[in-house]
Amino acid sequence: MEHLDPSVIDWSRAQFALTALYHWIFVPLTLGLTFIVAIMESIYVKTGDVWWKKTTKFWMGLLAINFAIGVATGIIMEFEFGTNWSNYSWIVGDIFGAPLAIEGIMAFFMESTFFALMFFGWDKVSKRTHLLSTWMVAIGSNLSALWILIANGWMQHPVGMHFNPDTARNEMANFWELVFNPNAYSKFLHTISSGYVLASLFVIAVSSWYLLKRRDIIFARRSIIVAASFGLIVSLFNLTTGDDSARQAALHQPMKLAAMEGLYSGKNGAGIVGFGILNPEKKPGDEKKEFLWKMEFPYALSLLSFHKLDAYVPGIDQLVYGDKTHGIMSAKEKMAKGKEAVAALTAYKEAKKAGDKSAAQQALQRFEQNSKYLGYGYLKDPLDIVPNVPLTFYAFHTMVIFGTWFIVMFILILYFAMINELKERRWLLWAALFTLPLGYAAQEAGWIVAEVGRQPWAIQDMLPVGMATSNIATSPVMLTFWLFAILFTALLIAEVKIMTTQIKIGPEGGNHV
Amino acid sequence: MSLMKKIYHFYYDGFKSMKVGKKLWLLIAIKLFILFFIIKLLFFPNVMQTHFKTDEARSAYILDQLTQGE
Structure with missing residues (x-):
């Protein structure tokens, strides 16, 4: 392209990376915590034990905080598509439009309706209706991720489309080929299961803190048993989906x-x-x-x-x-x-x-x-x-090494929790507490592998990032990069502050969001 | 009570009984205001919508971009 300042490409990429990486701090916890909360509430409904209701409500409160802080951070990427990546947006428009529109509608109707029932519906609707709402929130938020990852999977392995040289757009030739793109499914399953792993680490880390403080012992032990069991199962699943993801790369993105x-x-x-x-x-x-x-x-x-x-x-x-x-x-x-x-x-x-x-x-x-x-x-x-080989290599190996440690940790935590000796194993509780940041690091490393590893392509083999960028001035992109950096950092600080306050109050503090 | 009234009271009571939730809603409102009324309006015009009136013009522009240098 003529007259395109090369720095606008770098700043646009940096801004997108910043937005996506920050957005991805909030999303995986929501994806996983919704399921953990649903499992806990299912135990409550099955046993009638009000302890489980209290436990469910506490974690639901933390879920609400994470959801509220993270909500709409992804919309910024849509702003960026229209401004910084207008060439790309036009060229992919028809393909991206369908999954993102379905995602928007599903997210709006499922999450907003059932979220309200989940948070406001305690003691107002029947136990089973409430439980159904909680499960629908879990399923709905994960289905939202499905449509986003179908769109992303298409960029990594474009199928089901035809480039129309009259309109300069990719037009959908086969919706089902797009939906059942094997690349999208391996990405989806690997991504959501990694979110479940993170949420398990989160519940274990917070509960370990209670055990280290020798408070809320029963609550913490019960939470740990649920989270470690869930975490272990989904970690093993995550291992197989990771293997499939790498296999998809071998087949379609050998570089x-x-x-x-x-x-x-x-x-x-x-x-x-x-x-x-x-x-x-x-x-x-x-x-x-x-x-x-x-x-x-x-x-x-x-x-x-x-x-x-x-x-x-x-x-x-x-x-x-x-x-x-x-x-x-x-x-x-x-x-x-x-x-x-x-x-x-x-x-x-x-x-x-x-x-x-x-x-x-x-x-x-x-x-x-x-x-x-x-x-x-x-x-x-x-x-x-x-692509950048060192960044891709080290990010990939960070993810794999941390993922392996998570499996070991889930096994140890579950074993000692089951024999009721966890609170004596303070080294393990400290390790569990400090494993939480590793969980976030693994999440971000996964994004780096997926996105840095496929450079220089915005759409694999079809559109390099340089051609996808808008012919705009660099200065507004630089300015908004720093604006987002400030905004997201403020949101992260707010999240940590509100969350730690609620954690300190604890489950006995009548945590009603 | 009619269904609409029940739904209204469900939401009204829910919002009224919120504790941390009130702070969270305030945070969401501030965030959405900053995103949509400051950042989007000032810095993120939709380039294709702003610069071109028709899809034909947009297609022609992108086709020019894809074939420049030839």
């Missing part, structure tokens, strides 16, 4: 997988790096070693990615420079095809303007033959297809 694993040189029987230190000197195509140090599980990457011990996993070098033996086209070849697509699109536009139907038809055929590589036509260098 992302290579960056996640720091795999520069492809191989048969590739191993998974449990942890390692990347060689900062390493560049694609050179002979330097990939890692200064690493701990590797042999064959695991081939096995998990393609379900074969000796399967070939391409590395960054093969994806950039090509590998004829394994049928991998180089980025340079893809760029040539992309430029052919752009040239055909230009010829089509001009032939239409000149009223030359035959030339337009020919140009259109040329375009269709190369449209799969359209995005590559806007890249300047084959190395542009490589």
Whole structure:
């Protein structure tokens, strides 16, 4: 694009990252806490034990605080789409419109109706109606996430659409293909289950604090048993969905997988790096070693990615420079095809303007033959297809290492809670308390893997971020970046302050939001 | 009592009996005001809606963007 200040791309990306990362502080806790609260209320309805009612109401109060602070923080991303990412918004409009509209309607009707029943309905509606409302809030908020992640999954693996060169928009060709995009489902399940893990860590951390303070012992122990049981089950599920997410990357975003694993040189029987230190000197195509140090599980990457011990996993070098033996086209070849697509699109536009139907038809055929590589036509260098490898690698491994610790912690916590020795294990309670920030770090790391790992694409292979950005001045984007940073930080401080006040009051304080 | 009245009282009593909730609603109101009446209005125009009147003009602009440099 002409006259586009490159810094506007960076600031727009930074602003979107800031918004999404802050938004994602609030969302996963809501997604998971709604289910934990629903489970606790189900126990109350089943047993009739008012302790469980009190327990449910306390956690519901904290859920309300998190929901209230987080609500509408996501709407800012929609503002950004219209202003900073107007090219992108126009090009994807038809595809994004449907899932986001469904999300908006569902969120509004399900959450707003049942939220009111859940918070105001105690003692006003029957126990079962109230319980149904609580479950509907849990299901509704998670379904909202489904539609958002269907839209995101499409960006990572665009299916069910056709680019219309007359309108310059992607038009939906098959709604169900969009809805049942395997990439979207693996993302959805992995994302929501990670939210459940975070909520379990939250309940355990708060309850551990009570146990460390030697107060509200029964309440804390009961909460911990529910949260640790739920957390352990969803963590194991999260492990399988994470595996599927990585498999989807292997199939549709091999560069992302290579960056996640720091795999520069492809191989048969590739191993998974449990942890390692990347060689900062390493560049694609050179002979330097990939890692200064690493701990590797042999064959695991081939096995998990393609379900074969000796399967070939391409590395960054093969994806950039090509590998004829394994049928991998180089980025340079893809760029040539992309430029052919752009040239055909230009010829089509001009032939239409000149009223030359035959030339337009020919140009259109040329375009269709190369449209799969359209995005590559806007890249300047084959190395542009490589994302930030260290950031993607370390974010991925942070997420995996923390996720593994969460499973160990859930097992330990559950075991000691079941034998009623948890309050004597103060080291474990302290560990549980300090694991909560790790839970948030894992959440944010997951977002970084998903979004940084797919750079330079706004839409995989179709639209690089540079082409997706609006041709606007940089200064308002910079200004709003800092405005959002202040606003979100203030909201986070408010959340922590209100929440800690309520936690200090405790379940006996008659916490009625 | 009519259904509408019951619903009204349900919400009225619910809001009235709120404790922390009142603070949260105030926070939500302030946040929405800042987002929609300050940030959105001043800094986030919809570029395509503001600069172009018709979808044809928007398509033509994006097509120009996609084919520039050719």
